[in-house]
Amino acid sequence: MKRLASGALSLAAVLGLAAAAEPPAPPPLQIEGVPSPAARGARSPVLAVGPDGIVWMAWFEPVLPDSAAWVLRCSEFDPATGQWRSAHSMAPARESDTGGDGLPSLVACGNGRLFVSWSKPSAGAGSSLSFFSSSTDGGCTWTAPSLLSRREGDAAFPALATLADGRVLAAWLNRGGQSGPDTGAGLYLRFLTGPLAAAPDWLLDGHAAGNSQPDLAPLLDGGVLLAYRGLSEAGIADPRIARLHGRKWENRRSISPDGWKGDRADAGGPCIAADGGRLVAVWRTANPADPHILVSTSPDAGARFLAPLRVNAGTPAGLPGVALLHDGAALIVWSEQDPAGSVGVWVRRLAPDFSLNAPMYLEPVPAQGPAAVPQIAIVHDYAGDVLAAQAIIACRTSGGPPGVRTVLLNIPEADLLSTADENCHCSPTPMQLVGYSLLGTVVSLSSDRTSATIESDAVPGVLDAGRHVYAIDPWLGALLQPGRECLAHIIRKDGQWRLLDARLLDTGH
Numbered sequence: 001m002k003r004l005a006s007g008a009l010s011l012a013a014v015l016g017l018a019a020a021a022e023p024p025a026p027p028p029l030q031i032e033g034v035p036s037p038a039a040r041g042a043r044s045p046v047l048a049v050g051p052d053g054i055v056w057m058a059w060f061e062p063v064l065p066d067s068a069a070w071v072l073r074c075s076e077f078d079p080a081t082g083q084w085r086s087a088h089s090m091a092p093a094r095e096s097d098t099g100g101d102g103l104p105s106l107v108a109c110g111n112g113r114l115f116v117s118w119s120k121p122s123a124g125a126g127s128s129l130s131f132f133s134s135s136t137d138g139g140c141t142w143t144a145p146s147l148l149s150r151r152e153g154d155a156a157f158p159a160l161a162t163l164a165d166g167r168v169l170a171a172w173l174n175r176g177g178q179s180g181p182d183t184g185a186g187l188y189l190r191f192l193t194g195p196l197a198a199a200p201d202w203l204l205d206g207h208a209a210g211n212s213q214p215d216l217a218p219l220l221d222g223g224v225l226l227a228y229r230g231l232s233e234a235g236i237a238d239p240r241i242a243r244l245h246g247r248k249w250e251n252r253r254s255i256s257p258d259g260w261k262g263d264r265a266d267a268g269g270p271c272i273a274a275d276g277g278r279l280v281a282v283w284r285t286a287n288p289a290d291p292h293i294l295v296s297t298s299p300d301a302g303a304r305f306l307a308p309l310r311v312n313a314g315t316p317a318g319l320p321g322v323a324l325l326h327d328g329a330a331l332i333v334w335s336e337q338d339p340a341g342s343v344g345v346w347v348r349r350l351a352p353d354f355s356l357n358a359p360m361y362l363e364p365v366p367a368q369g370p371a372a373v374p375q376i377a378i379v380h381d382y383a384g385d386v387l388a389a390q391a392i393i394a395c396r397t398s399g400g401p402p403g404v405r406t407v408l409l410n411i412p413e414a415d416l417l418s419t420a421d422e423n424c425h426c427s428p429t430p431m432q433l434v435g436y437s438l439l440g441t442v443v444s445l446s447s448d449r450t451s452a453t454i455e456s457d458a459v460p461g462v463l464d465a466g467r468h469v470y471a472i473d474p475w476l477g478a479l480l481q482p483g484r485e486c487l488a489h490i491i492r493k494d495g496q497w498r499l500l501d502a503r504l505l506d507t508g509h
Contacts, residue, residue, distance in 0.1 A: 037075040037084040038404035045394040047377035050108030102157040102213040112138035117158035128156040161216035167194035185210040212269035268319040277461035301461035328352035382413040435491030449477025
């Protein structure tokens with residue numbers, strides 16, 4: 001008996017040591033409510049982040065309570081106060097119609113310049129028209145709505161993006177007046193500003209799925225990524241990606257071969273976010289037998305993708321949204337239905353090592369439709385500091401007074417990375433999180449050593465291969481030597497590339 005007791009104590013000691021050796025649970029995400037600028041009954045919120053980091057939101061709201069007329073409005077988030085500023089009307093009520101296809105699309109170009117696009121039903125079954133309008137004074141006044149497409153006929157599911165040089169690109173679907181789930185559509189694009197603004201609409205893909213809104217993500221190299229759901233001749237609808245690189249569209253490929261076909265009425269297109277060459281894509285597969293939300297990432301501007309991970313636990317009830325932190329972590333929001341039939345919004349963090357943290361429930365939302373698609377945007381990115389990263393989430397809520405609800409999501413990124421680092425020792429240093437890494441050879445220095453010409457391979461999504469001139473501080477100019485290889489960090493600032501830091505590599509001599 002004494003030997004048994006001794007063995008039990010030894011076993012308890014071993015179990016205690018094992019328990020003590022278990023890694024601590026990662027700190028949870030935290031949310032705090034933010035009063036919404038939208039009126040009661042508002043719906044279809046969308047978020048946009050400008051090059052200055054300011055977050056904007058647009059939404060539909062009834063002109064009067066219980067009114068059948070809707071108006072498109074917008075507001076700017078003030079990070080200093082953590083509140084939304086006064087809302088402005090963006091388009092007249094007769095032009096705004098929540099019966100249109102998909103969500104509105106909003107882009108912020110900086111310095112108070114905004115563009116918005118939306119669709120509304122037109123004459124004829126299954127037909128829509130898409131419009132756009134712009135503002136140069138922070139949303140106070142807007143231009144008269146203009147048709148997005150120069151072609152006659154259908155234009156639905158508009159998407160906008162501001163490129164690195166300030167040009168605004170638009171994408172949309174033309175379904176030829178048909179809107180069934182098996183209907184193929186033409187995916188068209190045009191520039192709304194810049195030298196090519198007068199060029200005709202051009203067809204990128206004549207076999208896009210007709211009920212799936214495309215998405216655009218600009219790249220630092222001046223190009224853009226376009227995600228949409230394609231439709232094969234066999235009726236298979238897979239999420240696809242294409243990259244505008246220079247004046248050509250490249251890397252047209254499937255993000256993931258879902259091999260899925262059937263009723264695609266609620267499938268929706270993929271949602272993407274990019275940071276440099278890093279890309280994250282989330283989408284809903286609409287296989288009736290096993291619908292789910294998938295996420296995948298690419299390290300090279302969409303040329304390759306990792307095998308997707310499943311995000312949801314219950315049954316998806318809408319399309320997902322995603323935002324990307326500079327350290328490579330992604331934040332995914334989506335709605336799903338529990339076994340009791342209730343639908344709620346959830347958020348989940350995808351770590352830089354492509355592992356998923358536990359999901360967190362936010363609040364109840366309507367069961368279906370574009371109005372229930374949650375949105376997320378980064379308010380404060382993580383840059384190797386001890387501060388938490390911060391994002392804002394917007395969704396149409398069914399809890400309490402119906403309307404648009406917004407919450408701030410606080411992400412203890414430093415603690416989350418530190419917890420993961422105990423196992424993988426892969427947490428990036430603050431310097432690694434500043435700008436983008438570059439390996440190249442110093443070609444020459446200016447006479448005053450305030451600029452350096454460096455030749456390097458391509459940094460996908462950031463810089464093409466070749467020689468590029470970088471602004472440098474004098475102390476760095478004194479360090480660099482022509483003909484020597486260096487590992488550097490670069491950042492785009494005030495319209496030019498700047499070398500922040502560099503380390504000469506040992507030549508082996």
